[in-house]
Amino acid sequence: MHDVAIPSRGKPCIYPRFPYLLRWHSRAESGNSHTCSPCFPYLPSSMEAQELTSHVAGMDDLVLLDSTVTAPFNSIRQLFDHLRAHPEIADALNATYPSRGVFKTAAFKNGQSDQKLTIDISPNRLARVPADLHSSLASHGFTEVTKFFSELTAKHLDHLLSMLGSAIGTDLFPLHRSRNINFRLCDYTPDTAAPQSENGCGAHRDYGTFSIIFQDGTAGLEIEDASRPGEWLPVPADKVVMLCGWSAFIVSGGELRAVRHRVRRQPGVRRLSAVLFVAPDLDVTLQPITSGKTTVRFSPDVLQGKVNVGWFKEFMGKRWRWREGNAQLEDGEVVSQDEDIEKLILG
Ligand SMILES: O=C(O)CCC(=O)C(=O)O
Ligand SMILES: [Fe+2]
DSSP, X not given: OOOOOOOOOSOOOBOTTSTTEEEOOOTTTTTSSOOOTTOOOOXXXXXXXXXXXXXXXXXXXXXXEOSOSOOOHHHHHHHHHHHHHOHHHHHHHHHTSTTTOSEEOGGGTOSSSOSOXXXXXXXXXXXXXXXXXXXXXXXXXXXXXXXXXXXXXXXHHHHHHHHHHHHTTSOOGGGOSSOEEEEEEEEEOSOSSSTTOOEEEEEEOOSSSEEEEEEOSOOOEEEEOTTSTTOEEEOOTTOOEEEEOHHHHHHTTTSSOOOOEEEEOOTTOOEEEEEEEEEOOXXXXXXXXXXXXXXXXXXXXXXXXXXXXXXXXXXXXXXXXXXXXXXXXXXXXXXXXXXXXXXXXXX
């Protein structure tokens, strides 16, 4: 990981409780005179931070990190290239996690699904990779990639959790004791089944507490404007983004939005990304924990504590594996979209 300079231009738009985080756009601001979409990353002096404190209200479910941490994209590219060039190694890697696989290439065959390849190396999957496979992959980017994710988790996860918790006035640590996290690499390679398709990753919300998305400098990531559904705001291609998912929405009583996002492909252009997904422990009941501050009406199932993280992950997982082309539907099975997930949560 390397330190990079932070450009100090553009209109500062900061979040006072997260001194090293930068606001990009929030529900609190949408629809009023303070427009900040998108503002350039900017590290304010403490004086500027104080001046702006009263200006910015509410929480942060969508934040641009200050880019002091960068993902090892050369190693990520090398790893994808290596697995593509050596199908027998890709097979051996997938055999370590037969239920879901590790290196997913549905986009080579399916032109309707997300047109991307992924490598999912959650800690669970990593633990199953035997030493000889580890060493055969080591010099092809694997070591740098796994080191990046474990350092990111060790150095930044608690800090981000505590800041997100303080933003909503609650302690999120008791919900995140077991490190229910996932590491994902994405390769929006141009040579998929539908090379002209712009669909890199269909519109969705992540299921967990928050996700951190590292981009390789190629445009494509877009966030839906919460105040104008259907309008998409491009995220600056060189920025690191933290955005909240459904679990944050529920436990915060709706104070943190689950941010809808997607990736548009530019035909012929390769894009790489690296994502850290952070979710509550699988046995946590998904219920609002911010007493008295619930801003939305939740479904009876949620209010009666019938939805836990493990169940919800499976429920959502079916949908995302279908979107990504990594699961076949059983005869007659219909996979519902965002609205049905909203119905489950909001009743
Ligand atoms: O590749 C990206 O920039 C985002 C990927 C994403 O949203 C996901 O895998 O859930
Ligand atoms: Fe996502």
